[in-house]
Amino acid sequence: MRYALLVYQKPGAEEALSQEEREQVIREYLALRTEPGMTGGAALHPPEMATTVRVQDGKVIVTDGPFADSKEIIGGFYLFEADNLDHATAIAARIPAARLGGSVEIRPIVSPP
Amino acid sequence: MAEKAPVEQVFRDQWSRVVAALISYFGDFDLAEEAAAEAFAIAAQRWPSDGVPDNPVGWLVTAARRRAIDRLRRDRVLASKLRLLAATEATDTGQGEDEVDDTAIPDERLELIFTCCHPALAAEAQVALTLRTVAGLATDEIARAFLVSAQTLKRRLSRAKTKIAAAGIPFRVPPPDALPERLAAVLAVIYLIFNEGYDRAPELATEAIRLGRVLAALLPDEQEVRGLLALMLLHEARRAARFDGQDLVLLQDQDRSRWDWTSIAEGRAILDGLDWAAVSPGPYTIQAAIAALQTEERLNWPLIAALYGRLAELTDSPVVRLNRAIAIAEADGPAVALAIVDRLDLPEYQYWHSTRAELLRRLGRADEARAAYQAALARARTEPERRFLEGRIANC
Numbered sequence: 001m002r003y004a005l006l007v008y009q010k011p012g013a014e015e016a017l018s019q020e021e022r023e024q025v026i027r028e029y030l031a032l033r034t035e036p037g038m039t040g041g042a043a044l045h046p047p048e049m050a051t052t053v054r055v056q057d058g059k060v061i062v063t064d065g066p067f068a069d070s071k072e073i074i075g076g077f078y079l080f081e082a083d084n085l086d087h088a089t090a091i092a093a094r095i096p097a098a099r100l101g102g103s104v105e106i107r108p109i110v111s112p113p
Numbered sequence: 114m115a116e117k118a119p120v121e122q123v124f125r126d127q128w129s130r131v132v133a134a135l136i137s138y139f140g141d142f143d144l145a146e147e148a149a150a151e152a153f154a155i156a157a158q159r160w161p162s163d164g165v166p167d168n169p170v171g172w173l174v175t176a177a178r179r180r181a182i183d184r185l186r187r188d189r190v191l192a193s194k195l196r197l198l199a200a201t202e203a204t205d206t207g208q209g210e211d212e213v214d215d216t217a218i219p220d221e222r223l224e225l226i227f228t229c230c231h232p233a234l235a236a237e238a239q240v241a242l243t244l245r246t247v248a249g250l251a252t253d254e255i256a257r258a259f260l261v262s263a264q265t266l267k268r269r270l271s272r273a274k275t276k277i278a279a280a281g282i283p284f285r286v287p288p289p290d291a292l293p294e295r296l297a298a299v300l301a302v303i304y305l306i307f308n309e310g311y312d313r314a315p316e317l318a319t320e321a322i323r324l325g326r327v328l329a330a331l332l333p334d335e336q337e338v339r340g341l342l343a344l345m346l347l348h349e350a351r352r353a354a355r356f357d358g359q360d361l362v363l364l365q366d367q368d369r370s371r372w373d374w375t376s377i378a379e380g381r382a383i384l385d386g387l388d389w390a391a392v393s394p395g396p397y398t399i400q401a402a403i404a405a406l407q408t409e410e411r412l413n414w415p416l417i418a419a420l421y422g423r424l425a426e427l428t429d430s431p432v433v434r435l436n437r438a439i440a441i442a443e444a445d446g447p448a449v450a451l452a453i454v455d456r457l458d459l460p461e462y463q464y465w466h467s468t469r470a471e472l473l474r475r476l477g478r479a480d481e482a483r484a485a486y487q488a489a490l491a492r493a494r495t496e497p498e499r500r501f502l503e504g505r506i507a508n509c
Contacts, residue, residue: 001281082281089233106280108280
């Protein structure tokens, strides 16, 4: 089964870490990329770098910033192939954001018809 | 599901075993349930006249599998969705309903229970799914017991089954490292069903006890499972005496002859059978021990207080600390107890106020007692409780 692991980070959580701790966190994120079953993913630039696009009445409206002002910021995602949800959960639990005040949302990926 | 008949008992016992076997085989809850229901319906027609087969589970699973395979053959879309085309291609061996596959059907009820109580499912979904597939209650019965419409309940079940399939919730007993937490979730579901049933829907309390027995038989080494069963039996035993007509009767005033002494004996026997030295008792076991002590002729308050103390350490619950204070009031007097109660942060909890009131009353502080009873009254949720508190206020 294929899953998207959406990584939500608590704002400021990583900034509050020491240099050493932050480097450790980065190592963990990178190591997960080579986890068996990991098929893709990406780290995202922070929300200040985001651009939001809407189309209203045929007009394309472009604004600076993320879609929603939310407590948690989506920092990236992984694409993971697992036997079952428990397997995906075990991987998600190792994502640093989950223990640093954020969370990981596991969404099953729709299979192509 | 089944008609009321002498074979009814066999049905209730075998429903979950049959459903579990079918889910394991086909990987789909709906298909399993429908096929099981059809097989049970046929059995309900045949068995009263033909007699119950030697291997009822084998008969039912075989009959259900054939029906499910027939259905998959007719519904190719469903079959491909479930990736079961291979199963449908398997040739019908031509077995009649009564020619049973003699290989033993493995008992996968534990797999079923743990799947129903998976944390990825919403709590109310866990409860509904457990009652439907493990206890075998009809959706109407479940809806009535939980005061929701049948439609709401059906949607809840449907969403849960869809989630299981879409999110890949595995049909299995959790591995050893996950088992303690997952078992705690199962026990919580069973206890929730019991508590829902205790006041409003007695058949739910009965179901919860049945589930407890099934789980205790399947997991004989898990002390907390038996602890929970004992707790439910001991509570259930006193149900009849809790009310005198419409009036609430406190434990110390209850007519003990109205207690179910068979259930009490069973609860006590379970506790006696536990090895208290081997494994540190868990919360359900401790609560059961307290409940057992409360059935004694003379209550051992210091021991009850000590047990509540241990429970408070495990659960860190202010409500438990409140109950401990009540026991301490009996053992060491109201002043000591009041000091404890006043330190608890439970301003919206009805029983915090009523406990304070009782202690103040015993200390002769009538005005403060009355005020505390008023506070409890403002938070009371049932008529009998309101009347009881009004009575107390009048007598202050």
